[in-house]
Amino acid sequence: MSKPIPVVCVQEGELASAGLSPAQLAWAQASDFSGQRGRLLPVPDAQFALTSYLFGMGATTDRPTLVTGLAGTALPAAHYCLEGAFGDPTMAAIGFRLGAYRFDRYRSARPAPTLSAPDGADAAEIDRLVEAAIIARDLINTPANDLGPDAFEAAIRDFAKARGMDIAVTAGDDLLKANFPLIHAVGRAAAEPPRLIDLSWGDPAAPKVTLVGKGVTFDTGGLDIKGAAGMLLMKKDMGGAANVLGLAHAIVSAGLNLRLRVLIPIVENAISAASFRPGDVLPSRKGLTVEIGNTDAEGRLILADALALADEESPELLLDMATLTGAARVALGPELPPLYTADDELARLLMETGLASDDPLWHMPLWSPYDTMMNSRIADVNNAGAGGFAGSITAALFLQRFVTKAAAWVHLDIYGWSPEARAGRSHGGTDQAIRAVYGVLKQRFPR
16 A cells, blocks of 8 residues: 555644644645635645645634544545544544545446554554444445335345344244334335344343334335435335444444344335225234324334334344434434433433544433323324424334333334435435433443
């Protein structure tokens, strides 16, 4: 490998103390470079050959460790090293490499910049967290014609085999025999049958941590069909499952001291004569009956059966991720997923860890008075909150009904998509909550 090209990170206003050579300093001053956030300045020698880049880190930022992701996005394909004021070396390298992410499955591969791990960085941690993010991004970016229920199961089987995980699959009408009626009802209209994937890894005697990911490979909305604009991004409706798999990779790669279980209900919410209908009353694994107020609120239905199964063995932590509600985006936008849990200390840890790793989460209330919005006149609960208010909260309250034994439960209403490129995240499918959750698990269950 050729000698890396230096990328010298400069805090805004600190040019004179940035340790630049006289030639670099003179060039920066002549180019009006002062360390402006995200600005990239090539530095030539006297013969105009490139010697290095100066990269602006900005004056103040709430996420300094991943500003380097902007460099990974902007730099041409070559091999680089980081110098100067880039903060935590591990997080800086993660940011750079995630900024260099490309999804090239359907076009000619574009060369990407590469990076030598900075001094003091944890190279293994960099690799596992970058790989975890790429797993999530690649799966979300893959369109539904190449990632329907059958293909998604095949990808998960390969994932499990590569990591020595046990796998069990319950599919089609066997879901009814095994008492997963909601998963079956949502997916029965599609050409490829619904299924529940059950992965496990680790010492059975270790603390139990169970992850549940929403795996809707495409969501038409069902008979309450979405409009064209609302359907356009619905290949990403398996983003919860994709991010759960990325998190599982990080856990297994790090060898954390826990017994990991991963449950992924996989369906396509399609339309046919077999579709479930508005007004239907469906049984659930938990024994609660659910009136269908809207077939486009299908994600919470498949999660309900999976959460009920997970809850039966009383795990120490039960956590689900789902691209669940548009209301979460209205409330907090695409970058900040709502976090729901009754464990305030766990919420605090997740938020702190997320902020430190540019993986932010925001604790939202499980506001019990809103439970009445899901009242049904003929069933135990309706799957769609009345009135349209507090949609993310009512979805979380719906799921909470199916968790009664777990020592702690966390629900993350993620978006799984970057509407535009930003530091460390290209446009398209993206990882969310992986680093935040992994960081807390690493503290609680060190190897």
